[in-house]
Amino acid sequence: MTKLIQKQTEKIILGCENFLANHLDLVKGKRLGLITNPTGVDSHLNNLIDLFHEDPDIDLVALYGPEHGVRGNAQAGESVPFYRDEKYGLPVFSLYGQSMEHDTGMLRDMDEHMRSFDTVETGKVPEDAMIENVDVLAFDIQDIGTRIYTYISTLAYCMEVCAKNGIEFIVLDRPNPINGVIMEGPLLEYPEFSSFVGLFPIPIRHAMTIGELAQLFNERFCTKKARLTVIPMIGWKRSMWYDQTSLPWVSPSPNMPTLRTATVYPGQVFLEGTNISEGRGTATPFEILGAPWIDGQDLTENLNSLHLQGVKFRETRFKPSFSKFNGKLCNGARISVLDRNIFQPFMTTLYVIKTVKDMYPEQFRFHVEYFDKIIGSSSIRHGIEKGIILNEIIGEYSFQLEEFSDQRKSYLLY
Numbered sequence: 001m002t003k004l005i006q007k008q009t010e011k012i013i014l015g016c017e018n019f020l021a022n023h024l025d026l027v028k029g030k031r032l033g034l035i036t037n038p039t040g041v042d043s044h045l046n047n048l049i050d051l052f053h054e055d056p057d058i059d060l061v062a063l064y065g066p067e068h069g070v071r072g073n074a075q076a077g078e079s080v081p082f083y084r085d086e087k088y089g090l091p092v093f094s095l096y097g098q099s100m101e102h103d104t105g106m107l108r109d110m111d112e113h114m115r116s117f118d119t120v121e122t123g124k125v126p127e128d129a130m131i132e133n134v135d136v137l138a139f140d141i142q143d144i145g146t147r148i149y150t151y152i153s154t155l156a157y158c159m160e161v162c163a164k165n166g167i168e169f170i171v172l173d174r175p176n177p178i179n180g181v182i183m184e185g186p187l188l189e190y191p192e193f194s195s196f197v198g199l200f201p202i203p204i205r206h207a208m209t210i211g212e213l214a215q216l217f218n219e220r221f222c223t224k225k226a227r228l229t230v231i232p233m234i235g236w237k238r239s240m241w242y243d244q245t246s247l248p249w250v251s252p253s254p255n256m257p258t259l260r261t262a263t264v265y266p267g268q269v270f271l272e273g274t275n276i277s278e279g280r281g282t283a284t285p286f287e288i289l290g291a292p293w294i295d296g297q298d299l300t301e302n303l304n305s306l307h308l309q310g311v312k313f314r315e316t317r318f319k320p321s322f323s324k325f326n327g328k329l330c331n332g333a334r335i336s337v338l339d340r341n342i343f344q345p346f347m348t349t350l351y352v353i354k355t356v357k358d359m360y361p362e363q364f365r366f367h368v369e370y371f372d373k374i375i376g377s378s379s380i381r382h383g384i385e386k387g388i389i390l391n392e393i394i395g396e397y398s399f400q401l402e403e404f405s406d407q408r409k410s411y412l413l414y
Contacts, residue, residue: 009246013234015173015211016051016140017042023231024057026136026170033062033134035095035158037070039142039174039250048140053088060090061133064126066141066154067096068253093130095154097123111323115272115370124196125157128165137162140172142252143210144262145179147188148269148374151252153199155210156217163224171230173211173413177242177262178340180414183207184266185346186397187404188376195373203404204346204376205266207238208412215411232413241340255285264335267349273371275364276356277330281320288316289352290332292325293363300333302355310343312336347394354384 019026020042032052034040040048049070052060063070069080070092080094131137137158141151155171162169185204188194200221202208208216211230218228242249242259251257256265261284268286271278279288290296296315303313316334320326333352337343357364372378383393 009244010235010237010240012043012175012236012245012247014043014247015171015231015233016040016048018234019138019170019172019231020051020055024055026168026229027059027138028057029059030135030168031059031061031133033064033131033137034060035064035066035137035139035141035154037066037068037141037252039252040140041248041250043247045248045250049085049088060088062130063090063092064095064130064137064158065092067150069094069096093126095124095126095158096150111272115367121157121196124154126161128161131161131165131167134167136168136170138170138172139210139214140174141210142174142250143176143213144252144256144265145176145205145207146262146266146269147185147202147204147206147376148197149252149265150196152210152213152217153196155214156199156222159214159218159226159228160222160224163222163226167227169214169226169228171211171214171228173209173230173233175233175236175240175242175245175247176207176209177259178205178266179241180207180209180212180238180412182341183401183405184344186375186377186380187400193373193376193378197374198376201376203401206404206408208408209233209236209414212408212411212413215413216408219411220407230413236414238412238414255280257283257285260337261286263337263340263343264345264348267345267347267352268335270346270349270353270371270375273367273374274353274356275324275367276353277318277320277324277332279318279320280323281326282318284334288318288332288334290316290318290330291356291363292328292330293360294331294356296331296333299331299355299359302359303333303352306351306355308344308348308351310337310339310341311348312338347390350380350384350390350393354390357384 052058083092085092159169183203187201188198190201265286268278279285300313300315313333317331319329
């Protein structure tokens with residue numbers, strides 16, 4: 001029986017709603033900057049920029065956009081320039097390549113550019129001049145519960161710059177859409193594999209909210225502690241998936257259209273470090289995978305024979321409109337999650353990669369440096385290349401999750 005859809009939902013008061021109702025004293029008489037994107041809305045889909053601008057107790061003076069921009073109209077790897085907001089005339093500073101411009105070579109291969117640009121700090125840290133006119137910086141962006149998603153790195157960089165400049169930092173908390181209980185994957189090996197797509201030693205699936213992560217980062221990893229305030233949600237429970245909250249889904253990025261996408265993303269994102277398409281350029285990114293040289297029927301038969309928990313693979317064909325194999329017919333598999341509470345996305349994708357590699361040793365390849373960066377280690381790739389049994393590889397990092405579970409306890413808000 002498919003267990004993706006849970007009918008019972010519960011009313012949640014978001015951190016931004018709690019802030020507007022009960023905590024405006026934190027910003028009254030102060031100049032406020034807001035880090036946000038299209039997910040910065042209340043439970044009725046009212047945009048926070050509008051709400052803040054209209055509130056007489058809030059002096060909103062600047063906006064800051066992460067990867068994909070304040071309006072969410074930039075693709076992965078696409079830098080966003082400085083501009084002024086058309087509606088309110090506010091300065092909009094980019095936290096993803098503010099000093100960068102596309103060149104002809106990058107436009108020819110966005111995937112290659114993403115692999116190189118996403119791993120560096122350049123253009124991601126707010127410059128002092130960008131925040132010199134603010135007293136308080138607020139962060140309200142929906143995370144998806146995965147270490148690789150770049151918004152949490154933006155969070156950390158902004159906290160560190162605020163700490164350096166004596167600026168208060170407020171996080172308006174939001175749910176972890178794939179719940180706050182289930183963790184998976186190894187901890188990043190720090191500092192060797194630290195990058196914008198994974199700054200700190202946390203698991204791939206961390207089971208924390210953005211506010212909880214802010215507290216963890218500030219206390220354990222940031223070089224200087226920010227004057228941090230987290231405004232919590234009211235009513236959220238750790239066991240909740242996003243569709244159990246009554247909150248409307250707003251795509252956190254162009255390639256995260258649904259909760260189904262977020263459910264498989266903690267594994268399927270690692271296909272970005274290979275020459276297998278992860279489905280970018282289609283209507284169902286990360287839910288499908290393939291390549292022109294794959295036989296989809298053979299692949300799905302081999303994957304289903306593994307009897308992985310909570311998942312079924314179906315043969316599929318697709319033609320990406322951009323990204324890998326742009327305009328070429330790909331054959332492969334569609335991931336159908338049958339029980340999301342036992343489905344293990346990271347482990348599942350390791351088996352996908354190993355299966356494709358075993359079936360097509362001449363065609364398959366890793367983008368070695370990027371794969372190791374996003375996974376946070378080189379040992380997993382080495383293990384797959386050496387033919388080590390995957391259960392042994394998975395067993396080696398299971399104890400890390402137990403240690404992290406203990407470490408995070410003092411930072412949990414729910």
